[in-house]
Amino acid sequence: MRVLVVGGGGREHALVEAIARSPLEPEIFAAPGNPGIARLARNVDIPADDIPELRDFAKENGIDLTVVGPEVPLIGGIADAFYEAGLKLFGPSRAAARIEGSKAFAKEVMNRAGVPTADYRIFEDERAALEFLRAHREYPVVVKADGVAAGKGVTVAASEEEAEAAVRAAFGGRFGAAGRRVIVEECLAGREASVFALSDGENILPFLPARDYKRIYDNDEGPNTGGMGAYCPLLWMDPDTYKRILEEIIHPTVRQLSLMGSSYTGLLYAGVMVTAEGPKVLEFNCRFGDPETQVLLPRLGSDLLELMIACCEDDLAGREVAWSAEKAVCVVLASEGYPESSSSGDLISGLDDLPCEVNIYHAGTAERDGKLYTAGGRVLNVVGLGGSLMEARARAYAAVESIDFTGMQYRTDIALEALEMEEF
Missing domain, CATH: 3.90.600.10 (Phosphoribosylglycinamide synthetase, C-terminal domain)
Structure with a gap:
């Protein structure tokens, strides 16, 4: 069996390592890969966002399954391009990947599904956003660029001045097209968790939750990053809370996407804040987290490749996941x-x-x-x-x-x- 892993970061290195453990003994390619991945797979000099080249490579080299690590090609429609070419790919369609590609779309999905999340306002005009902030009396607030900004488009603003600066930066082009629309939402307090579940469009298979650290400095100080560390398991996450997250957040979101004609296949990642009122969504991502994947997959006792194939073949029902005690x-x-x-x-x-x-x-x-x-x-x-x-x-x-x-x-x-x- 031949597998292509798209991406070249730490997440993809962990994915390649887990796929290589499969009893199916796959031959693995990585585009573009990295020196660490090269010890387990054959690197291919194709950028992760070059969808036509990736599709052609998969077709010409008899790739049986493509696994996409980063969000950019998923949001760009790589799954649609591969499906149209008769190729199997693990990851959501362009329509379903909007759950990460647009925070405004994610809020719409949550509203329709009754999924708990922070109160928010969406702005397409800088002046309106600034007027709202000047009339606002409760800080901190969270300012988010609507689109994808490599984990750096979110600002937790402790004051009006900070919030206004974040709004001006977004509308001023700091995040490119991702900042053309801005969301201002309440700052939730509680314990944060990253929750992951495989989905075949109808059934889900939950993975263990993890915790990541977004800010660059100790004590959660400094600007946001793509992630500075993670750990698993979450000792504070009791079974009842996790059950609520699955029943109130993951299941309704997958169902709602299907109702909206955007059936979700792949890995759904929910950033969740467990507040005094219960779990609420901070954000959704349409792929494995980075660096959470690096603490999840070394503990995975099941065959990841088999589970990914099951997602693509609508065959998750009745499956379970085994984990090591480490x-x-x-x-x-x-x-x-x-x-x-x-x-x-x-x-x-x-x-x-x-x-x-x-x-x-x-x-x-x-x-x-x-x-x-x-x-x-x-x-x-x-x-x-x-x-x-x-x-x-x-x-x-x-x-x-x-x-x-x-x-x-x-x-x-x-x-x-x-x-x-x-x-x-």
Whole structure:
């Protein structure tokens, strides 16, 4: 069996690793891939957003299943292009991927389905948004660019001044077309979770929830990023709360998309805040999370490739997912200047002889003459595994201490709050 994985970051590295474990023994290609992925798959020099080239490659090389990691090609309609060419692809159609591609569309889906979310207003005019903020009396508020902005289009504004600056930045072109429409919504308080479920359009198969860290600095300070770390499992997430999330959020959303003619096939990701009133949606994504995938898939005991095929063949009903008892903690190593900019070409050292309980996923690296260099904002994902979160965290940070490149930055508080809940 031949599998093509689209993308070249840490998430895709984790996907390739999990697919490679399949008893189906797939031959794996990755476009464009990265040096870490190259140890498990054959890299193909095609950008992740070049849909015609990806389609032609899949057709010419007899690809049996294409798995899409990043959101941009999904929102751009890669699933539709592949289906029209008679090719099998894991991921939602362009219409269904709007659940991430437009926050306004996601709110419409939630409203129709009765899914709990934050109160909000949508603005297509900068002046109207600013007038609303000046009349608003309760801060903080959340300002979001409507479209996709690589995880950086959300501002939690503590004051009117901050909120106005975020609105001006969005309408001023900071996020391109993604900022032509802006959502201002209430700031929810509670515990945050990333919730994942496979869907074949009718049935869902939930994965374990995880927790990620969006801000660049410790204590959730500084600007938003694509993600600076994650851990799994969530010790505070009790079965009743998780059941409510599935029954009040995931199931109704999948049903509503189907009713709207946008049947959802693939992986649905809900960012959820568990508030005093119950779980509410922060956002939806149309693909695996990054870096949450890096702490989920090492613990997956089931055959991921088989489950993905089942999604594509409307065959999820009655299936279950097995998980290992291990805990996982991921620490993201970022380059100097990230998230506003990123340094490239810095030599990376310290990756040799790391313990087997540590997984290294390449996110932004390049290889020249047998040496590894930085090539992006988020460079490496260091994942520690252990019988407890404390052990997994200790292994991750011990590995981090052995790795070095100029300007390397990372958070030191990943999973720290979870240790207080762990029983020994």
